[in-house]
Amino acid sequence: MSPTNVALGSSETTAVALSQLIAALGGDLLGGSEIRIARIAPLDEADAQSISFLANPRYQAQLATTAAACVIVSPSMAEAAAARGAAIVTPDPYLYFARLTQWWAARTRPSPQAGVHASAIVSPDARLGQGVEIGPLAVIEAGAVIGDQARIGAHCVVERGAIVGDHTRLAPRVVLGYGCRIGARGLVHSGAVIGADGFGFAPSKSGYVKIEQLGNVTIGDDVEIGANTCIDRGALSDTVIEDGVKLDNQIQIAHNVHIGRNTAMAGCAAVAGSTRIGANCTIGGAANIIGHLVIVDGVHISAATTVTRSISEPGVYSGPYPFEENSSWQKNAATLRQLSTLRERVRALEKK
């Protein structure tokens, strides 16, 4: 089997007429409502059965060359788009595209199957809401509460007293630890571990003595948590993830971290214990934030940046070391080790 581009989710589904799409999602249609769409594609990969979108003016030139049957555009691009074929005009094409993907997925994916799989192990002391789906081999412990229409994937473990909100979905193989809770309309991807112990020990003469972690994890509504991401339980009070937070894969959130509303973090980011991140922040991939800091609302951290101090002003902050061809890097890195000395030498020259 060689790697070929098979997009089951898009290309193998029945096509739809643009009129159906407009009926579902709104927008002003310029051009043929009878045109049938078989897939969603970027401008440069689109074919005559594709719908595409122009969200970033940077790609405007592609409008002239795309083979897309229809392009979603903003009002300022309407004329240019209509000149080349069908167009849907909407104030925010990217947002329209997002809603289109949701509508598309709902059409093409199997519907949830309410019910408890025969192989799942559900405590008689757990409470299941209406329309709940519990997958094969899932374990739901005593005192757990699963909200209405929630879906618990295969091999998940929802420990004692944990709470899953309405319409929240746990993909296969998620652990939601005892006493932890996630709100409504959440999505947790495979391998995520919510509620493992925070990392706390007291040193003693005979080695480290464990500090039992007595808090939980509290997660708000509309939160997405990526694959293999970990969120530790608090030491005494809870680790808190507010409404609308989006966490990518393999993120590490240590105990007692607090992440504000609608903050998004890209893959492999890590936040050490007790740090408080504000609302509407973005944290780039592989960024690290050390413990006990306060980051205000509206801070944007570039990828691969290590944040070692609190940030009290909104803005963009960066810190990746500039990479280079290896021999240049070696020379510069060697000099870097003498940088403060170099400054002294400049100072001495200035004094002459």
Place this chain on the structure above:
Amino acid sequence: MSPTNVALGSSETTAVALSQLIAALGGDLLGGSEIRIARIAPLDEADAQSISFLANPRYQAQLATTAAACVIVSPSMAEAAAARGAAIVTPDPYLYFARLTQWWAARTRPSPQAGVHASAIVSPDARLGQGVEIGPLAVIEAGAVIGDQARIGAHCVVERGAIVGDHTRLAPRVVLGYGCRIGARGLVHSGAVIGADGFGFAPSKSGYVKIEQLGNVTIGDDVEIGANTCIDRGALSDTVIEDGVKLDNQIQIAHNVHIGRNTAMAGCAAVAGSTRIGANCTIGGAANIIGHLVIVDGVHISAATTVTRSISEPGVYSGPYPFEENSSWQKNAATLRQLSTLRERVRALEKK
């Protein structure tokens, strides 16, 4: 559901009198032994039913303002503490606090339930010690040995010939690979993978040829391993984690690494193949240590540091790139690429 601070582990349990606490943990009680404690809290979050502690002199000012019913303090703070309410005096308040959390957890959490869950799949050729608890859907293969009072969580896989020491607990969904062993009183969190193959290939004209990894992983006593942490099996001999080592979440330990006694590593740290780390080291979060190095005992690596050379002297070593507001970072990073040239220019000026 909005994120609210619910600490099931602490606040919803029956309160205890200070006299009970002293009876269990020792310490000199100043003030009312009949005072009832409902939770453990930091000084600044404590209320009239809380016990708190003052371990770091930096927080001494909070002693005057805390609402805690009782504060654990060192002898030097006894007078100041007693002036404001009950106090427990002990030489090491932080250690006392750690023991208090253990006692508290033992009181408030369900007791282990010895026995093998009906859904677990235990080979008749595995050996189970006394009082062992095997959770739902766990798999224990032939030749595995589970020590007395050990607890194997739901969905764990203990492969053939693997050994779990007495009183060790695997949280749900841990893989302990064939032939690997962990000692007594260990704790492994969910998603940890112990004994996946080390990463070894020989290049050939037709691509990489796998080097089968023939060693195992050997882990000592009193070791804690965090969620989604990986420890690879050795290529020929074993990867070794000595007694008392504490590993946080999402750590990567490559094949044939050796970690000395009582060394602690914070989340997302990574150690490449065959590196040897001494005893009593601390490795900060997201620090990387490249392969084939030797780090002596008593070395402390700051967070987000990349260690590229062996370290032969105890001490603190650091290396995160200093982050800045983005426009400053851009200017400085651009200059950094010409740093060795800048040094040449300074040299030239000095020669004038």
Place this chain on the structure above:
Amino acid sequence: MSPTNVALGSSETTAVALSQLIAALGGDLLGGSEIRIARIAPLDEADAQSISFLANPRYQAQLATTAAACVIVSPSMAEAAAARGAAIVTPDPYLYFARLTQWWAARTRPSPQAGVHASAIVSPDARLGQGVEIGPLAVIEAGAVIGDQARIGAHCVVERGAIVGDHTRLAPRVVLGYGCRIGARGLVHSGAVIGADGFGFAPSKSGYVKIEQLGNVTIGDDVEIGANTCIDRGALSDTVIEDGVKLDNQIQIAHNVHIGRNTAMAGCAAVAGSTRIGANCTIGGAANIIGHLVIVDGVHISAATTVTRSISEPGVYSGPYPFEENSSWQKNAATLRQLSTLRERVRALEKK
């Protein structure tokens, strides 16, 4: 239990005569074909029952001191090796060693057991090839295809329509998402998540709106994927991993990344969305590559390097910040924040 060096895979197996080994693997044997080998070991750990190898001339001095019964060497070392004991002469000793480990593993490990474990949950609408092994508690959904001789470990989930190629093995607890495919002779380690959603959201006034990820993951033949590594499904088209790629543990591959043939990536590396990496590249541990870049064939990225721009020339590229003893680091890092100013000062001095 103290950590002792027990290598079940090697030391506890029945010894073999060198003649058997040569019969299986070829090479020119100098010295006693009746010598029996009980283990494979590095030169400096070998004993009188060990076979070892000399692949790197740097270790040539160990040839004189090793206790190995037999050493695998290149023709140029044949004389020196034979002077001290048995030797196997072969053009590429490291490759020979790799094949030896494979032969050794095949001898000493249990054979695959074709069949479906009674506890596995296999949809009647899945297709299983010949000689397939399905482990305990694995879940195979409708429309999934498992190739001939493939092995699916305990607790794996192969979702609807996913395809596993012939002779591919999934270790325990792997998730292969719906519509994703992996080719022949692959190996996926525990905890890997293939096909979680890519991280895509459109901002809106009421928070982020999810972009459903409609692509899949397509993985070629002869690919190895490490423990807890994540490969996200594409947004519209697929994320693609070509033939012969080797990924270590805890790697993050974002949506729509394309990785070329025979590229290898070490642990904790991360590649952000839509980046294209060429063939025959090596990416060091904990290296980060930001999104939407193009890296040509034959590029080698050092460990802990952050790649922020496309790379159009083969070569070695580096970027870890040089670590130092902490007080030096502090001084140099502080100066670094004024680096562009320092350059201005040098410029001013030069103008004088």
